[in-house]
Structures are given as C-alpha cells and as structure tokens.
Amino acid sequence: MMTNDAQGDLLAADALELRAKLFRGLGDPSRLAILDALVSGERNVQEIVGDTGLGQPNVSNHLRCLLDCGLVSRRSEGRFVRYRLADRQVANLIRDADRLLAATGAGIDNCERYTE
Amino acid sequence: MMTNDAQGDLLAADALELRAKLFRGLGDPSRLAILDALVSGERNVQEIVGDTGLGQPNVSNHLRCLLDCGLVSRRSEGRFVRYRLADRQVANLIRDADRLLAATGAGIDNCERYTE
DNA sequence: CTAACGTATCAGTGGATAATGATATGATGA
DNA sequence: TCATCATATCATTATCCACTGATACGTTAG
Numbered sequence: 001m002m003t004n005d006a007q008g009d010l011l012a013a014d015a016l017e018l019r020a021k022l023f024r025g026l027g028d029p030s031r032l033a034i035l036d037a038l039v040s041g042e043r044n045v046q047e048i049v050g051d052t053g054l055g056q057p058n059v060s061n062h063l064r065c066l067l068d069c070g071l072v073s074r075r076s077e078g079r080f081v082r083y084r085l086a087d088r089q090v091a092n093l094i095r096d097a098d099r100l101l102a103a104t105g106a107g108i109d110n111c112e113r114y115t116e
Numbered sequence: 117m118m119t120n121d122a123q124g125d126l127l128a129a130d131a132l133e134l135r136a137k138l139f140r141g142l143g144d145p146s147r148l149a150i151l152d153a154l155v156s157g158e159r160n161v162q163e164i165v166g167d168t169g170l171g172q173p174n175v176s177n178h179l180r181c182l183l184d185c186g187l188v189s190r191r192s193e194g195r196f197v198r199y200r201l202a203d204r205q206v207a208n209l210i211r212d213a214d215r216l217l218a219a220t221g222a223g224i225d226n227c228e229r230y231t232e
Numbered sequence: 233c234t235a236a237c238g239t240a241t242c243a244g245t246g247g248a249t250a251a252t253g254a255t256a257t258g259a260t261g262a
Numbered sequence: 263t264c265a266t267c268a269t270a271t272c273a274t275t276a277t278c279c280a281c282t283g284a285t286a287c288g289t290t291a292g
Contacts, residue, residue: 173284
C-alpha cells in the first residue's frame with residue numbers, strides 16, 4: 001500500500017527541500033561570481049566587490065547567505081573580514097556542474113521556463 | 117592592467133549565467149522530485165504525477181523545462197510519453213549535492229535569505 | 233467518425249527574492 | 263573622543279516564477 005506512491009516522497013520532502021535550497025543557493029550568477037572569486041583564495045569584501053563588479057551591500061547580503069549555508073567561512077582581520085570557501089566540495093560541485101553543461105551541450109540555454 | 121578586476125569576470129559572465137541556470141533548474145523541489153522519480157527508471161507523465169503528488173500540467177511544465185535543459189530525454193509509446201534521465205551525471209550531481217549537505221551539516225537550513 | 237484517454241499549452245495569480253540607496257555597526261588611528 | 267574606513271542591515275521596488283484551472287492537441291479503440 002506504500003509501494004511507490006506519494007507517501008515515500010512525502011517523507012523525503014524535507015530532503016528535497018534541502019537539496020533544492022542548496023541548488024538555489026548556487027543558482028544565482030552573483031553568488032557564483034563570488035564563489036569564483038574565492039576559488040583563487042581568501043578575499044575580503046572589497047576585493048570581492050572589485051572582482052565581481054557587484055554593489056557592496058549586495059555582496060554582503062550574498063555572503064551572509066553563503067555563510068549561513070555553510071558554503072563559505074570567514075575570519076576577521078582588523079577591520080577587514082576575509083572570506084574563503086568552506087569546503088573543497090563546493091568547488092568540486094561547481095566543476096561537476098560545468099562537466100554536465102559540457103555534456104548536455106548548451107541545452108540549458110534552450111530552457112524557456114525561466115529567463116536567460 | 118587586467119590582473120584580477122572585473123574584466124575577466126565580465127568575459128566569463130555567460131558561463132556564470134549558464135551555471136546559474138543549471139543550478140536554478142535543479143533548485144526546485146518539484147523538479148528534484150521528478151528527477152528522483154526518474155532515477156529508478158523510465159516513467160510516463162501519469163506515473164510521475166502519482167509518484168510526486170504534483171498536478172499534471174505542473175509536471176508537464178517542469179518536464180518541458182528539464183527536457184529543454186537536456187536533463188531528461190523522452191520517447192513516445194502509443195499515447196504515453198516516457199521520460200528518463202538524459203545523463204548519468206545528472207544523478208551524480210544530485211548525489212554530490214547530498215554529500216556536500218552531509219558535510220556542511222544542516223547549515224543550509226540556517227540561510228534566511230530565501231524561504232525554507 | 234466519435235469518444236476516451238494521455239499529454240501539452242495558455243492565462244491569471246500569488247509569493248518570493250535580487251538589487252539599490254540609506255543607514256547602522258564595528259574597528260582603527262589621530 | 264572624533265573622523266574614517268570596512269562591513270552589515272534595512273526598506274523599497276521591480277521582477278521573476280511556480281502553481282492552478284481551463285483547454286487544446288494527438289493517439290487509440292469502438
């Protein structure tokens with residue numbers, strides 16, 4: 001009676017939410033640009049602002065998001081705050097995504113459900 | 117003069133958009149549920165509707181999105197349409213995400229930038 | 233041909249969220 | 263303490279997108 005209907009998926013609904021939240025966290029060009037900037041190493045907010053061309057409040061907001069998500073970590077250095085990737089797997093996940101993009105060609109471009 | 121400022125990132129802006137689009141495609145619980153249903157094998161739309169508890173038009177919309185993105189493929193069988201994962205790497209990417217989630221604890225939960 | 237079924241599309245709606253400007257907090261140096 | 267700099271927060275706005283119900287399209291059976 002609970003072979004493969006919605007029951008099992010309802011139980012796994014939290015896991016789906018969590019996964020979705022992670023992917024959504026990575027699903028923003030600004031945050032990806034920030035993470036890219038951090039792949040090269042530790043950076044403070046101003047440097048990230050310079051690297052990405054984003055506004056400072058915007059960067060801070062995204063960094064807070066990434067920090068809460070556990071994707072980056074931070075340490076204070078005087079009045080600077082230096083951020084870095086929290087885990088090697090973050091960079092790995094992004095690289096795997098690039099591989100998948102290479103495999104699917106530019107198929108993603110064709111998706112018209114949401115804006116390019 | 118073009119050491120590490122916005123220039124390089126601007127050139128890579130398209131790549132960022134593409135990656136972001138892929139992650140956003142995966143950043144929805146409904147689409148993840150659909151992909152989960154397809155991990156076990158090929159399914160038609162009705163079966164997916166049953167597995168996920170989503171509405172049929174909703175499922176069709178998401179499937180179109182996933183199809184356009186090249187994440188799933190389809191084949192007609194009479195009046196049924198059977199969908200399957202387009203690439204092993206899709207499942208791999210999801211599994212890598214789960215690993216990262218395990219590594220970061222449930223940190224993602226803490227991110228308050230967007231709704232749980 | 234017509235009815236029934238499976239799937240896809242369309243328009244409308246509500247909710248979520250990224251970006252911005254103004255401002256607050258915190259730290260350093262004179 | 264006061265001025266300055268680095269970072270964080272807040273409120274606003276405009277946009278985007280997931281879901282729903284109605285409906286169209288395509289296929290098969292009688």
